[in-house]
Amino acid sequence: MSATSLKGSCHCGAVQFEVRTELEPAVRCNCSLCRRKGALMSPLFAGENLTILAGQDSLTLYQFNTRVAKHYFCKHCGIYPFHQTRKDATRWRVNLGCLEGVDAYALEASVADGASLSVVDDA
Numbered sequence: 001m002s003a004t005s006l007k008g009s010c011h012c013g014a015v016q017f018e019v020r021t022e023l024e025p026a027v028r029c030n031c032s033l034c035r036r037k038g039a040l041m042s043p044l045f046a047g048e049n050l051t052i053l054a055g056q057d058s059l060t061l062y063q064f065n066t067r068v069a070k071h072y073f074c075k076h077c078g079i080y081p082f083h084q085t086r087k088d089a090t091r092w093r094v095n096l097g098c099l100e101g102v103d104a105y106a107l108e109a110s111v112a113d114g115a116s117l118s119v120v121d122d123a
Helices: 032-037
Strands: 004-009 016-021 026-029 050-054 059-062 070-074 082-084 091-094 109-112
Touching: 016 091, 026 032
Parallel strands: 026 109
Antiparallel strands: 004 016, 016 050, 059 070, 070 082, 082 091
16 A cells, blocks of 8 residues: 555644555554554654644643653644654654544554553553
């Protein structure tokens, strides 16, 4: 499957973005944050493939554990649209459930072992 340019948004529409990414292989992560948010994430893509179209000021940043990964959330509706990864700060993943015209439930997903990267308990 080749990378496609897709539009996406948070639930309330305050954050709108465009991303060029493949949809598969989709990934879930077993770290404490991802287990709780339950998002299905895109394959890794380069940061320059993500463009915030609206709502930069509506994004809030959450970092935990080693404080390397940057998880972004809409401060109005709480939805996680994308994050910068811990293993490689030039790589990003997008929440596939935020993309227009994508049925995230129809995609097969593997599980990334983010829990093994933790330096604290239950992370």
